Amino acid sequence: MLRAHDVLVVGGGNAALCAAIQARRGGASVLVVEAAPKFYRGGNSRHTRNLRCAHDEGNEVLTGPYPEEEFWDDLLRVTGGQTDEALARFTIAQSKELWDFMTGMGVRFQPSLTGSLSLGRTNAFFLGGGRSLMNTLYATAERMGIDIVYEAEVTALDIEDGFFTAATVVHDGRPYRVAARALVAAAGGFESNIEWLKEYWGEAAENFRIRGTPYNRGTLLRMLLDAGVEPVGDPKQCHAVAIDARAPQFDGGIATRLDCIVFGIVVNREAQRFYDEGEDFWPKRYAIWGRLVADQPDQIGYAIIDSRSVDLFMPSIFPPIEGQTISEIAEKLDLDAAALERTVAEFNAAVQPGDFDLAALDGCRTEGLTPPKTNWARRIETPPYHAYPLRPGITFTYLGVRVNARAQILMEGGMPSANMFAAGEIMAGNVLGKGYLAGIGMTIGSVFGRVAGTEAGRHVRN
Template structure:
């Protein structure tokens, strides 16, 4: 087997493109194998909004400072300590140099949004969102001589001893093979593979919605795991959020996320509350709600708010259900009216002084004597009209992936694989054992994509 390419990058999102550009800048001839058609290129990166970035002074659109230790503490809170600290700190520490690198490769930033996405100190927002970032990277990669094959489905990486000897894929109706000097896997998790999700989660997974690309089916991940490449992470752990129950099965994207939970009560099908809606600021807690909803009957929940809270969060892509009374709202959402009225009445009675209510920071406006409590933003639901949303579990990406070292290299039990690296969601389980921190997936992909590209180019050269 021979090949005109030094490096094959499998995947077409942020991590893959960062790897491809970095390798090309070091003189390597690179091909990107993207499973999706061109109009759907970019994987989950198409749906992103921002990049979480450490900085010691104001940087680009970021204000003040956000240090390494605070960043790491934020990560520990959401993961419950389930993280590889060495890799996590590499991602955090390197993120500061990534922002100017991103700008140099075509990405443009804008000031942060307000309300529940007020992250001006911690997260840099992309001008035009993730789609603009992806398009900018493809333009830059093309200028650097990177070739891209769309609808190129990689079916097998042949592992022989301590190296990948062959890449098999289908393209334009033909089965093809080639032998690059190095391979970078950046093809995401297995969340679009419902059968695999169901094996991990059981029957409830049939009710999950997939927020991102339908092309992340875990084909390459499964192929490598079957050949003994070391894995990391729990197949039941994932980045899962509560999204609008009316969202499509696949590719609804970030706009289907609902940011109203902190200003609401959330109930199950029996109109009973089941968790503290005001636990922390939304960017640090939104990712727990997908799992919470997954544990409810029929994997569904319902948001209830009133008129005074409607403008406190990002507008929803679908309008909320609206009613003049709580009983009417319950009827429209298929909830037991008497029980919903009882739940809201008990919640309202437990609310106290609301004079210090502040929608964008922890305000200590809490309930008293209520289980579960609401720790912040607890205001009575009394002002008609009333509004509601249904909530479903929306899976972004799964955390079972390829175990890597600090150089993004993969390995077997016998030692490192000399020419195989991984970046992005396919290795993020090394750092995200559970939970999620807003914008951190893009950080992992950017940092380890660049590392993988550099290391693969060094090997190829």
């Protein structure tokens, strides 16, 4: 299989498969090289749960309309305006086609989860999660005659004046020169490369957990940048959430995420709060917490709730640390007991009366407290108390390659490559300058995967 093809797709996640399928539909012969073993194929996509898409009306899964302009407003808020507006609006407009595209390939969806996620109207949840999604896409690709090779790592690219001719692919310990008429780069970011992360974060990166695949080491990204591709994105920006500190270094996935933050308080090693836990609905703000924890001493935080909130969120796979008193919680967390008791007491004293409502920005807030808590503030006073240790959980990095709306990779100076295209996390920084919106990673990967495959196929035909 490691021979010349019309289109070479590097990567094995959702974006890569969307690209491969589209290129094959255009009549091209397609080879997909995936660095991971077959069992771990799919990159971070196998850990995903849902896809955000604009739509004009609800359906059997989505509970109501999600107009393009509302999607744009949501994205603008979480990125603080750090996005390429033209590409972002293009992504949102194209997302309207994803429901039919996915269901047409046999992908099945389930009713959205209820409760604190607030995603029933905006996001479609994959039945069986990301692994089921990837199994369906791979089955489709195989039926279409797309060649797929696992444990195949690209170690070199032949690129001259922005034109790709071949890649060196190592498989079973042997290097192969694989020529192709078009390249689709869909191999993710560099979040699993701790040494690369340390170039920007320093030793703090040693305390990061990588939520997804250990195979996203940025090898392809580095080669493209070294070949004169124009970079995009701040290397310190990433999709980073607060996860259970007891999670494994790599591949813990969605189960290690903690959704309890809005229901209590979060303190650092000094037992001090450092951010508003109730700033916005969780799907719009949860991805800021990884960076917030990363900026704290020793890159650790502690979420503390009382017994009234235990059943309001999806817990981690790790049990909470329990105590009948705040002092007992402090002792178990190795925090200064007097400092934690003082922080909780000051928080409780600042909580104002209000009607607690998970489904709304309820205005249950603190007064005279810095930082404030602006929604869902309730006194922490009903034992047993529960605590979870937090670490930064990196999903993917935003440093990537710049592209245009045809998914063409741009060389330094802005000239588009004639036959190199990109999709997924390796180019997500074009849309995500900072922040994150639940499900938008899959949106970007699906939209630009389809575009990259279509354009690669068109280049081959021409």
